[in-house]
Amino acid sequence: MAKEPFLDEVLAGDVRVAPDTRVKKPKMFRVILFNDDYTSMDFVVHILMSIFSKPAAEATKIMLDVHRKGSGTCGVYTYDIAITKINQVHAEAKNEGYPLKCGYEEA
Numbered sequence: 001m002a003k004e005p006f007l008d009e010v011l012a013g014d015v016r017v018a019p020d021t022r023v024k025k026p027k028m029f030r031v032i033l034f035n036d037d038y039t040s041m042d043f044v045v046h047i048l049m050s051i052f053s054k055p056a057a058e059a060t061k062i063m064l065d066v067h068r069k070g071s072g073t074c075g076v077y078t079y080d081i082a083i084t085k086i087n088q089v090h091a092e093a094k095n096e097g098y099p100l101k102c103g104y105e106e107a
Contacts (some may be wrong), residue, residue, distance in 0.1 A: 027078070028077065029078070029082040029105065030104060030107045031052075031073070031074040031102060032071050032072065033070065033089070033101075034066070035066050035070045036071065036100060038099055039098040041067065043093075043098055043100070044062075047062050050092075051089055062074065070092045074102070076107045082104045086103065095105065105107040
C-alpha cells in the first residue's frame with residue numbers, strides 16, 4: 001500500500017519534494033556614533049578602524065561627520081551584529097575613560 005504524502009510535501013514522480021519555502025531577509029540596522037565634547041578625534045578613528053574595520057581615510061571621514069554634524073554612520077548590520085558592535089564601542093570607551101555613545105536605527 002502506498003503511503004500518502006504529508007500535507008507539506010508534494011510528490012514529484014517518485015521523489016517527495018517540500019514546497020517552496022521563502023526565507024525573509026533580516027532587518028538591517030544603521031549603527032550611529034554620536035558626538036560629545038570629551039572623546040578625542042584620534043580615539044574615534046581608532047574605534048572606527050578596530051571595531052568597524054574601516055580604512056584610515058574612511059574612518060577619518062566618518063569621524064569628521066560625527067564632529068561637524070553631531071553623528072555619523074559606522075555601518076549597516078543585522079540586529080545581533082549591530083548590538084554587539086555598539087557594546088564593544090561602549091566597553092572600549094568606558095575602559096579608556098571616554099563618554100562616547102553609539103546607537104542604532106532601522107535602515
